[in-house]
Amino acid sequence: MEAIQVLKGMRDLLPEQTAWWQRMERELAGVLDRFGYQELRTPLLEPTALFKRSIGEATDIVEKEMYTFQDLDGSSVTLRPEGTASAVRAYLENFTWKKEPISRWYYLGTMFRHEKPQKGRYRMFSQVGAELLGAAEPAADVELIDLAVECVRAVGLSEATLELNSLGCPACRPAYRERLVAYLRVQRSALCEPCQRRLETNPLRVLDCKVEGCQKVAEEAPRILDFLGPECLSHLEAVRAGLESMGHAYRLNHRMVRGLDYYSRTTFELLTGGLGAQSAVAGGGRYDGLVAQLGGPEIPAVGFAAGLDRILLRLAELREPPQGPPIIFVASQGEAGWRAALPLVQRLRRAGHKVLSDVRAGSLKAQLKRADKDRARLVLVLGEEEIQAGAVSVKDMAAPEGAQDKQVRCALADLDRLLGEKLGGVK
Numbered sequence: 001m002e003a004i005q006v007l008k009g010m011r012d013l014l015p016e017q018t019a020w021w022q023r024m025e026r027e028l029a030g031v032l033d034r035f036g037y038q039e040l041r042t043p044l045l046e047p048t049a050l051f052k053r054s055i056g057e058a059t060d061i062v063e064k065e066m067y068t069f070q071d072l073d074g075s076s077v078t079l080r081p082e083g084t085a086s087a088v089r090a091y092l093e094n095f096t097w098k099k100e101p102i103s104r105w106y107y108l109g110t111m112f113r114h115e116k117p118q119k120g121r122y123r124m125f126s127q128v129g130a131e132l133l134g135a136a137e138p139a140a141d142v143e144l145i146d147l148a149v150e151c152v153r154a155v156g157l158s159e160a161t162l163e164l165n166s167l168g169c170p171a172c173r174p175a176y177r178e179r180l181v182a183y184l185r186v187q188r189s190a191l192c193e194p195c196q197r198r199l200e201t202n203p204l205r206v207l208d209c210k211v212e213g214c215q216k217v218a219e220e221a222p223r224i225l226d227f228l229g230p231e232c233l234s235h236l237e238a239v240r241a242g243l244e245s246m247g248h249a250y251r252l253n254h255r256m257v258r259g260l261d262y263y264s265r266t267t268f269e270l271l272t273g274g275l276g277a278q279s280a281v282a283g284g285g286r287y288d289g290l291v292a293q294l295g296g297p298e299i300p301a302v303g304f305a306a307g308l309d310r311i312l313l314r315l316a317e318l319r320e321p322p323q324g325p326p327i328i329f330v331a332s333q334g335e336a337g338w339r340a341a342l343p344l345v346q347r348l349r350r351a352g353h354k355v356l357s358d359v360r361a362g363s364l365k366a367q368l369k370r371a372d373k374d375r376a377r378l379v380l381v382l383g384e385e386e387i388q389a390g391a392v393s394v395k396d397m398a399a400p401e402g403a404q405d406k407q408v409r410c411a412l413a414d415l416d417r418l419l420g421e422k423l424g425g426v427k
């Protein structure tokens with residue numbers, strides 16, 4: 001029978017990979033907690049209308065990348081392609097805005113987009129994201145950007161560079177959009193086919209098209225930064241000043257427009273090397289209109305999301321694999337040895353040690369081999385002699401061959417002290 005395979009663009013994370021994920025998730029949770037952000041968990045499945053209304057009908061995500069299907073009751077549901085829409089839905093549905101003036105939330109989880117898979121781009125991927133709801137001040141933008149930088153740094157990507165832009169607001173963007181469309185219409189024949197369409201539906205997206213012809217056109221295009229009204233301009237200046245006072249270097253990139261419609265004013269991205277076309281590891285910005293757009297009051301907000309799969313791809317080139325706690329291997333001889341080993345294994349695990357033993361019947365020699373393969377730090381041997389003496393032999397796998405303390409006999413009652421000495425209290 002033909003074997004069944006994983007779906008295209010999706011993958012298994014086997015234990016040697018999940019160890020990297022677990023370390024990264026711990027480090028991220030630490031940073032987010034230190035910034036005062038609390039974790040939000042929302043369903044993977046949402047009403048399709050949520051994403052259509054927030055991300056925008058004319059975006060790539062909504063037009064062609066959503067996993068949308070009809071539920072058994074006939075309603076249209078979608079596997080979430082990003083986290084902000086769900087966060088805002090939960091914020092409104094739970095009346096969080098009535099209970100606290102400022103909310104600091106983060107999420108970590110799986111997203112789905114039906115994209116063309118390639119290195120660093122999958123159909124099922126993970127993001128960590130943070131949202132700060134309730135503040136329009138530039139200080140909120142600065143906090144969020146700083147948080148994104150610190151998240152990426154904490155997991156080991158200190159090389160990431162920051163790009164910054166402002167998309168203006170509903171007061172100043174229309175004039176820019178008009179000028180941009182007029183310019184793009186003249187250049188129409190030089191644009192790729194999707195951009196010829198985007199020109200009418202979502203002209204800003206033409207600016208970050210990766211096709212060479214479009215990039216040439218975009219280089220000469222009018223710049224949004226020249227069209228910002230005085231308030232958007234002073235907002236941008238304040239964000240820049242804040243970032244500068246924290247020592248964050250950045251590059252202004254007037255062509256960074258992001259793929260989602262809900263952004264206003266500040267947008268930013270963090271980029272890293274080694275990932276080719278998929279160099280963006282995090283992106284975000286201000287979305288002052290979104291809460292109202294989803295049926296709530298006018299509440300300003302700012303957020304970011306970082307792609308964890310991509311970050312890990314790069315980290316595998318930069319960091320050592322994670323090291324687990326020291327392993328204690330308990331080896332025993334015969335039925336009596338096994339029965340004596342069981343309570344010992346249990347006691348050590350309850351005391352917080354990582355303890356392995358072989359569940360297959362085998363010689364002491366085979367078990368010692370196993371312990372070596374498992375990279376045990378200490379091997380405790382319970383042979384006939386040891387059981388008689390109420391003791392255990394402790395083999396220190398890190399000590400050099402022939403060293404005096406390579407193997408010592410230790411009374412069971414004295415074992416905790418010896419383990420503490422050998423492992424320096426590390427569990």
Ligand code: AMP
Pocket residue numbers: 082113115120121122123124125126127259280281282283284305306307308309310
């Ligand atoms: P976005 O939600 O599109 O703003 O993306 C934020 C970050 O998520 C990007 O910078 C990427 O690092 C990551 N990301 C987006 N789409 C994918 C994907 N298909 N596969 C892997 N990572 C992705």
